[in-house]
Amino acid sequence: MNKIFRFLTLICLVLGFWQANVWYFQIPDYLLPDPLHISQILFEKRHLIFQHSLPTLLEILLGFSFGILFGCFAGLSVALFKPLRRWFLPALVISQAIPTFAIAPLLVLWLGYGLTSKVMTTVIMIFFPVASAFYDGLKNTPSEWLDLAKSMQASRWRTFYYIRIPAALPELASGIRIAAAIAPIGAIIGEWVGSSRGLGYLMITANARMQIDLMFAALCILMLLALALYFGVDKGLQRWVWW
Amino acid sequence: MTTNAILISNLCLALQGKTIFSNFNLELPAGCWSALLGPSGIGKTVLLRAIMGLNADAHKSGSILLNGKPVYQQAAYMAQTDLLLPWLTVLDNVLIGDRLQNKQKHFARQFLETALHLLDKAGLAKTAHLYPHQLSGGMRQRAALVRTLLQDKPVILMDEPFSALDAVTRHSLQNLAAELLRNKTVILVTHDPAEAVRLADTIYIMHGSPAAVTVAAHLTSLMPRDLSEPTILNAQKALLQQLLDSHSEAA
Numbered sequence: 001m002n003k004i005f006r007f008l009t010l011i012c013l014v015l016g017f018w019q020a021n022v023w024y025f026q027i028p029d030y031l032l033p034d035p036l037h038i039s040q041i042l043f044e045k046r047h048l049i050f051q052h053s054l055p056t057l058l059e060i061l062l063g064f065s066f067g068i069l070f071g072c073f074a075g076l077s078v079a080l081f082k083p084l085r086r087w088f089l090p091a092l093v094i095s096q097a098i099p100t101f102a103i104a105p106l107l108v109l110w111l112g113y114g115l116t117s118k119v120m121t122t123v124i125m126i127f128f129p130v131a132s133a134f135y136d137g138l139k140n141t142p143s144e145w146l147d148l149a150k151s152m153q154a155s156r157w158r159t160f161y162y163i164r165i166p167a168a169l170p171e172l173a174s175g176i177r178i179a180a181a182i183a184p185i186g187a188i189i190g191e192w193v194g195s196s197r198g199l200g201y202l203m204i205t206a207n208a209r210m211q212i213d214l215m216f217a218a219l220c221i222l223m224l225l226a227l228a229l230y231f232g233v234d235k236g237l238q239r240w241v242w243w
Numbered sequence: 244m245t246t247n248a249i250l251i252s253n254l255c256l257a258l259q260g261k262t263i264f265s266n267f268n269l270e271l272p273a274g275c276w277s278a279l280l281g282p283s284g285i286g287k288t289v290l291l292r293a294i295m296g297l298n299a300d301a302h303k304s305g306s307i308l309l310n311g312k313p314v315y316q317q318a319a320y321m322a323q324t325d326l327l328l329p330w331l332t333v334l335d336n337v338l339i340g341d342r343l344q345n346k347q348k349h350f351a352r353q354f355l356e357t358a359l360h361l362l363d364k365a366g367l368a369k370t371a372h373l374y375p376h377q378l379s380g381g382m383r384q385r386a387a388l389v390r391t392l393l394q395d396k397p398v399i400l401m402d403e404p405f406s407a408l409d410a411v412t413r414h415s416l417q418n419l420a421a422e423l424l425r426n427k428t429v430i431l432v433t434h435d436p437a438e439a440v441r442l443a444d445t446i447y448i449m450h451g452s453p454a455a456v457t458v459a460a461h462l463t464s465l466m467p468r469d470l471s472e473p474t475i476l477n478a479q480k481a482l483l484q485q486l487l488d489s490h491s492e493a494a
Binding site: 072143145147148149150151152153154155158159162163167169243 | 279297315339343
């Protein structure tokens with residue numbers, strides 16, 4: 001309860017400061033609309049914003065899910081098979097040296113203007129932190145637990161399943177939290193580069209038409225989606241991976 | 244040579260270039276408790292781990308056998324910390340050996356019944372569904388003892404299992420261990436002379452580098468022994484003196 005109160009107070013303070021500045025310095029709407037005006041636009045254009053929110057939400061959720069799935073699979077494979085570690089790990093690191101923004105146009109070219117290219121952009125952004133966190137977790141199982149399993153003559157696979165994977169889950173959870181924070185960025189980058197719907201598309205077109213208030217309204221919804229995803233995921237992880 | 248004994252023959256072991264054992268020989272009688280005492284860093288834990296085959300990074304040669312078979316196949320290990328897995332309940336923790344070894348289903352049922360019986364004996368029946376972080380240190384160590392017992396091995400290796408507990412909890416856990424591990428071959432590493440004279444039939448002191456052992460005491464009365472008994476009190480005093488001598492020799 002205290003947390004929510006602090007959070008709401010902080011938001012009210014930021015919005016109040018913003019509103020006061022716009023009034024005091026008489027900043028024109030086309031440069032920085034005030035929060036009251038944005039809330040008015042949010043209400044007036046609610047159908048349009050809702051219509052564009054759904055594809056973005058779908059891209060975020062799909063990208064987030066597939067990113068985690070592929071990241072977990074990569075982390076597991078690299079931890080399990082040594083030869084793969086030698087070849088795949090450097091390739092993984094090199095792949096991260098290429099900014100996602102730079103390859104997003106290529107993804108649109110290869111995968112089209114639809115959902116797939118946006119989901120893929122998100123997957124590429126999420127994949128590495130998840131894979132890397134899971135691999136680190138699997139690599140750093142406390143040796144005492146491994147000794148315990150060895151003293152019980154456990155097979156490698158059973159040790160992996162019953163000890164190493166559960167022991168790695170807290171680190172995987174950290175990777176998933178990072179993924180939840182960056183998933184909306186991936187979807188928006190994809191939409192900026194080439195799309196015909198979504199909040200990113202709405203922001204780009206509103207900006208081009210000098211509808212800065214609409215751009216801010218879309219940004220607000222995007223922020224709310226991102227916060228809901230992060231806190232929802234965080235709450236779920238705290239509940240399921242509590243050790 | 245006793246036939247029914249753990250025979251450590253010509254053990255040579257070096258860790259990170261330091262020789263811990265060189266042609267080390269020891270015979271530990273089966274079916275009774277042996278306590279190993281000695282200064283810190285002398286190699287007591289290394290010896291237990293060598294018996295369990297856990298020194299993967301060590302250069303090792305020699306044999307450690309019981310009835311002609313490697314001891315690690317017939318032994319269960321209880322470490323200083325409880326090593327309970329935080330994501331499992333107490334019951335699942337004590338059953339982990341069953342899962343790790345993939346026992347047949349009809350054995351699993353029997354295993355569960357034994358686990359519940361032993362948890363009851365250890366006073367943990369009501370906490371079987373709790374997680375380790377919800378238990379006190381003593382309860383956690385009792386759960387670790389039940390897990391060790393459930394492996395149903397003739398040899399139990401204990402590495403200072405009660406050292407982190409308060410005096411009262413330690414006392415009650417010593418009693419529980421003495422009751423539950425009766426007739427097993429137990430090798431107990433401890434720093435506490437009182438614990439050694441309470442529980443062990445034969446007490447060894449480890450000294451020197453490379454390490455060697457000498458028999459410090461041999462007690463025949465039934466354990467757990469009463470520390471206020473004059474003979475036990477004297478044995479404890481004598482053991483303490485021997486330990487002080489070995490420490491000053493090492494210094």
